[in-house]
Amino acid sequence: MTTPPMQPPTPGNGPVTCPMLRGFFVLGRCGRPAADVCPSCGRRVCREHLGSDRLCVECSRRVNDDVYEPTWMNDYRSAHHRHMSTVYGGDTWYSSFDGDDRDAFEPGGGDWAAASGDFEGDDLDGDAGGDWDSGDDGLVDS
């Protein structure tokens, strides 16, 4: 159950369709006519994928365990796919990551940025890298 590739927005002047994920076992993009704009991500989504807080179901981070809530499906689908990854020994684990998770690993993004936080000043590049070439394996006998 892998996520199908993101479809580009409806080309031309045709009606804008909802880009949200639809389905549980048979995954696909929603494709219903878009009704409103999510103020957080700016995507146009249909009514079914708009939560009570007016955010789209992907931006709405509330964990919703009320089965009668319209946005329950989105949260439960993610939770179930995580559960399935434990049943099948982790091989489907990566399919449960969403776009936000993957963005953190993009060059220049998240904590991997050169100037950000904990990695700044670490001797992992430049001259310090020469240590690895000198034959010193960096291990010290005690």
Next chain:
Amino acid sequence: MFWLRQRRALKRLHPLHRQLVEEQRFSTALPSAEWTALVTSLAAHEREFSRRKLRLFDRAATVVVPVLRVLQEDMEPGAPLQVTTDLRGAVTSDKRGESRNLEVRPPAKSGRENFYTDPWLVVRAELRDGSVLELAVVERVRERRILKKSRSGKTKIKVKTRSARVVRATRRLPKGMPVARPAPPAPDWLGVRVQQKENGRTVLRASAKVSADDDDHALEQILTVTGELFRWTPPRTSAATPRRAR
């Protein structure tokens, strides 16, 4: 006055919701989108009814409604979704099957063993990808009733029950849909069978026998067994392309 208000509320319910309250069971086939009205009606149940007699069994909210919503998500709005549910419990006279006497020793006077089969959720759904999914959740219960007479002359009946849950899912694929054995095999407790029919269709069956004591994880068990059938076919690459316009 209080009871009168609840009785009026009962009359206003969705017909299937009312049947579920009064008989704890229903069986019907409706277009997928029309089940939303039942889910909406059930959502207000706790708020509307407080009498013990009118309470719904937990399985309605923890299993039946989630399964409905999951299948609706995978169906076109007009595709038929057939649901048969019976939440009365397994130990009822009409679900009793085989029965036999047990050999007993004093102080037991007699013993009887009854077996019950309770298919409490049976579903048939035509999915968006053209396949037909059938799901059955069956509780099997063994009940032993031992009649004992104590020295003081009191007669007591001891009843012990042991139950198991069988989850069976069948997916009939449309003609020509490719099937491939998934790389990580199914866990040991989950059996899968693939059958190639003469008419060119492939039928995938998955079944598992799980603990019936754990109702909290019943939904997970059901969806894990059902989900196994979808690992045997490649994911759809095109989005929102309905099989047929209804």
